[in-house]
Amino acid sequence: MVLWPHWLVAVIIIPLTGAVLTPVVGRDRPKVASLWSLGTMALTSVAATMLIIRVAQEGPFSYMLGDWARPYGIELRFDEFSASVAIICLLGLLALMFSYRYVAASIHESRIPYYYSLLLLNLTGMIGFVVTGDLFNLFVFMEILSLSGYALVAISGERTAEMAAFKYLVMGAVSSLVVLFSVGLLYAVTGSLNMADISERLAGVTDRLPVMLALAGMAMAFMVKAALFPLHIWLPDAHAIAPSPVSAILSGLVVKTGVFGLLRAYQIFYGAGNYDLTGLNTALVWLGAISIVMGAFFAIFQEDIKMMLAYSTISNIGYIVMGLGLASQYGMIGATVHIFNHALIKATLFLGAGALIHKTGYRTLTDLRGVGKSMPLTCMALSIGAISIVGIPPTAGFLCKWYIALGAFQAGQPFFGFALVFGALFIFVYYIRMVNSFYFQQPTHPEILSVGEAPLSMLAPVLVLATLCLVMGILGRLPLSFIEPAVLRMLGTFGG
């Protein structure tokens, strides 16, 4: 079962087919559309599980489409980093489940099948993005997920949503073009689009200028996708205005594709072995540190709960990028695991916030005062998320903070260890405001005390995620030791 070679194709084909068929199957029947997409995602999860079991057993493996050997054929490659499909499927399932009641209330009925279709497409794009071994395919999947992302932001049809989507579109389109340009450059220099192949051939390239230009282009474009400060300006509006399940996906997963792209670029260049990446590393570490602080700084002034969460994403991307830039074993492990953990945490927060907005109709901290008494479970989940994201042990966020800080000292750059740990304190400032307003302040709107908990289809995903935030903190060694060989392999190829 596990060794069936076609799972790697199935994991893309299943959601893609499901997505295309959703508007047909679910036409005028929103409930059917919802169940259909859930079923699709469940099937995809089965495929993903098989792949992860296999990679855990035997390490990375490839699948050549149509049995064409590289560089002519298209290669799908599943390594430890690709195991991110687990979190994509998990969040996808939970967000779809959450959407069942949420979009019924917030999106026009005729658009609902398209909503599910777009969401599935978005997830397909991400799955493809992490399992492809081909640089041009990487670009294609990136476009799939970006285009569906723009539409999802705009789907509520409100004026602000359209504006946010437009801003997102402009930034996204420019960065996509830059990626395409860089891919073209690499193809021109090496004559291949296969990542492993490019990596091998790059070692022998003598004219370094176009190669470095390509690297710079990819790094910059992926930084836009990852919303690293100062390229973050599209993010807060888009993430705050989108429907909450979409925000969870966008903030938890879609921005990570930028980071993931960086990781793939690193793999290519570390693999080549003779490129000096110190300059890029330094830039990343600094930008990461600045992002942590600036994200937190902007978030402090936000009144809108989702806006606050959106800015907090910028800080967390800062953690990850800093970890990558440190290029030390611990830092790298911490960064890759934080891709996973932050997705869990941020999804908890966005879905929790979505539940609050759905039930109360309010979205600012002042209006939401006292909601902890009427929606205790949701607020508990949000508090757990808040504690996790600040990195208080024993929650999921702590381990990454610990590892990245350790990485900073290991790389001989203790300053960034300090920046990270104290930057996290900044983040606490605004999360404590959230907790205060839920539990300890007198309600602004007394009627908020009489709303009940969200329906089960919304509450369950939130609680599952909050539990995972705790579990991943306590059992944090599992992802850490899972990813370790991949990181060692990647760093090991770099200068021996």
Added chain:
Amino acid sequence: MEVVDIRPVLAPTLSFICAGLIFMTGRKAFWRRFWSLSAALLKLGVVMSMLPGTMNGTVYVFKLMDFTPGIGLGFRVDALGMFFAVVSSTLWIFTTIYAIGYMEPEHAKVRFFGFFALCVSTTVGIAFAENLLTLFLFYESLTIVTYPLVIHEETPEAFKAGRKYLTYTLIGGALVLIGTVIMYQTSGTLTLSQPGVLTLADGTRTLTVLFVTLIAGFGVKAAIMPLHGWLPSAMVAPTPVSALLHAVAVVKAGAFGVLRVIYNVFGVELLRQMDLTTWLAWLAAFTILTASFVALFQDNFKRRLAYSTVSQLSYIILGACLLTPMAATAAIAHIANQAFAKITMFFVAGAIQRTTGKTSIHELAGIGYRMPFTMGAFTVAALSFVGVPLFAGFVTKWYLSLGALEAGAWWFVIVMIASALLNAAYFLPIVYLAYFKAPPGTRLHIEEARPTLLVPTIVCALYVIMLGTTAEVPGMPFSLARAAVRFVFGM
């Protein structure tokens, strides 16, 4: 001899479960009280059952799991940890009884008792932590779970105090985290089971940075000046919170952390070679005297107690910094001596406030005629702080002075004497006011606090006397302190 045993984990888990039960069933007063009291008793039972073994040199260990690869969430009961655990779990019982009486008219009691239990759970976790990461985990959790208690009143003033509390303690926590990272990077281990794991070979500069980071981190909760600012403002919390947390659990967690750093991370030998503790000893001496001076001018009862706490905590730091066996004994023993005396005083302050509504010292004239037992307990605690023989405080002072002489630092003896005088100057006037400055015509008219407030107060006062008179009796806390010192100094 190390024995694998479940009890080190059981002790913190019990109060953790208790907190869960309170949150679930605590709307009914009966269940709230039932769970609080039974968990407190059970926990004391568990801790006490390990006492004889610890006395004989048995060390109970339990490794729960690997937290990150290589670093376990480990528990280990040695003499020092045991000492702290015994003190905090004994006091939990008294404070619970007191809180049941005190919190009667307050709101949000479920939250209060739930987080109260969580605090005690984390405190015992700190006491039994096997490595610095486990210690940090509980240290940071303690900050989080005390926050709802500090802002319990939900007034703007309380929020302000809460913000200040979090700012100070989270920065402290961040420093501890950095210190933990540096220690792991330097020595490859985080264990607290050795009398020092670092060596001079680790580099003087790194060691100095590490020492300063860790001491500053733990020093926030231990309220070493100038890191003490949060403590007086946190007095807005209800009295049982001030009593247990700000005289015992939170501040002692800081002091305990400092002891762990000095004795188990660096080790006495290394610190002697590096001469790192001298400045800290001076800082502690400065804190002792300055805080006492400030206390002199406080009219709010609880604020005066708070500054006295700041001053008294630095006895522990000073004792630890002198690096001699006698001084170390005093430092460890003072964890208990200060705790019982200070909690008595807080109980008194709370009892007076609940019974008469008075919160300022100048209003207390003649209170001894209305609440003679309460004020009697206060007198005992005050005499203990002044350092009168037969009371607990004397034991500390005596050994601390001996330790200072042992270290050849006679000037700290003068600090001791000055501090004793200052303690007399700010505590005895209260006693004087209560008994001898009654408005003319006052008669003995007993209106004591209700029994739930009075009984814990008196029991704690009796404890103070017991600690002072039975220092040499085997099986008393003092012998535990001795056992800890023997391990640390390799005797």
